[in-house]
Amino acid sequence: MGKMRGYKVGVMLFWMAVLFSACRHDVDFLANYREVPIIYGLLEANADTNFVKITRAFYAQDDPIQVAMNPDSSNYPGRLDVRLTEFCNGEKTREIILDTITLHNKQQGTFYAPDQKLYYTTERLRMNMGGEAISYQLAVVLPDSTLHARTDIVGARSFKVKSLAVNYSLEYFGTRHPLKFHPAVNAGIYDVSFSFTFKEQRTPDGDSVPRTMYWEGGRFTESDLALHPDDDGDYVITYKPETFYEILTNFLGGDTAIAGLHRFISDYPVEITVTAGGHNLQQYIYFNAPENMVTPGDNEFTLIDGGYGVFSSRMTTKRKVRLAGTTVPDLLAKTNWGFKYIGGEN
Numbered sequence: 001m002g003k004m005r006g007y008k009v010g011v012m013l014f015w016m017a018v019l020f021s022a023c024r025h026d027v028d029f030l031a032n033y034r035e036v037p038i039i040y041g042l043l044e045a046n047a048d049t050n051f052v053k054i055t056r057a058f059y060a061q062d063d064p065i066q067v068a069m070n071p072d073s074s075n076y077p078g079r080l081d082v083r084l085t086e087f088c089n090g091e092k093t094r095e096i097i098l099d100t101i102t103l104h105n106k107q108q109g110t111f112y113a114p115d116q117k118l119y120y121t122t123e124r125l126r127m128n129m130g131g132e133a134i135s136y137q138l139a140v141v142l143p144d145s146t147l148h149a150r151t152d153i154v155g156a157r158s159f160k161v162k163s164l165a166v167n168y169s170l171e172y173f174g175t176r177h178p179l180k181f182h183p184a185v186n187a188g189i190y191d192v193s194f195s196f197t198f199k200e201q202r203t204p205d206g207d208s209v210p211r212t213m214y215w216e217g218g219r220f221t222e223s224d225l226a227l228h229p230d231d232d233g234d235y236v237i238t239y240k241p242e243t244f245y246e247i248l249t250n251f252l253g254g255d256t257a258i259a260g261l262h263r264f265i266s267d268y269p270v271e272i273t274v275t276a277g278g279h280n281l282q283q284y285i286y287f288n289a290p291e292n293m294v295t296p297g298d299n300e301f302t303l304i305d306g307g308y309g310v311f312s313s314r315m316t317t318k319r320k321v322r323l324a325g326t327t328v329p330d331l332l333a334k335t336n337w338g339f340k341y342i343g344g345e346n
Helices: 064-068 241-252 279-288 327-333
Strands: 036-043 050-057 081-088 091-097 099-103 116-121 134-141 146-152 177-182 187-201 209-221 235-239 262-265 270-278 308-323 339-341
Touching: 036 134, 036 146, 146 308, 177 270, 187 235, 187 279, 209 235, 209 241, 270 279, 279 308, 308 327, 327 339
Parallel strands: 036 308, 262 339
Antiparallel strands: 036 050, 050 116, 081 091, 081 134, 099 116, 134 146, 177 235, 187 209, 187 262, 187 270, 270 308
């Protein structure tokens, strides 16, 4: 991979908070001062709308940050010819032409805001079903070249959380409890997260409003999880019950009692979210990790011929679950927190 050699590049990692071929390509950002296309796209077969971000990198001798905040410098003018070609078991089955849309809610930061120009389609993508192997090829026609990238679609309807409950009982502090989910087709990496929702009433005659606490369960590669499959082919991760209480204490602001405050717990207050990412997304994340750079200043790993970025797939599955064991009685016993069990849905 080429080196930046002390120069500054205006656009680097954009959208990685949102984004979660096998070939590695060298990109010389500064060769002949050419524009370098930047592509970020993660296709989701179960999404209503799929987006692809297409922008460009540039050379700036002065302050590249100021240039990056100018949309005219980052965007290609007009509307590019951008399309997805669908393949089923290697055979072409459909072509989808992407339109442009402008989102208006990007926060201020390094890059221009609040508007962002994206390419999108509302045509539903196909899921892997009944032995079908679905993939999509992206084609982007630029004034002087055409870029291509391809990804297998991640997931099928069999991808789901299998656990029916989580157990944060105080008696199990210091141990780890299992969480099961069935793997996604073509996935190489998984992100697991949790949320805990309850209704809060601050005065006896006031309205109760929902509050939700979120926390991360970890990131796991398929090779990590494959070491511990159960008899049904499900993957198993483990969690520590005390982590729930540590995060909840901070979320509630400590153990101080508030007069008249009540918090109501339903039958299914915890939601488990598992997001599966494709193998090329796993590669992209791995090679862009600072600890995996060959030398400081190396350009990051890219999956786009003649350009920079990533084109892959992901799928998310969610399930609301119960609190098992003595978790609910343990929460009710912490009287300063004001929890009450009411059952039903949130």
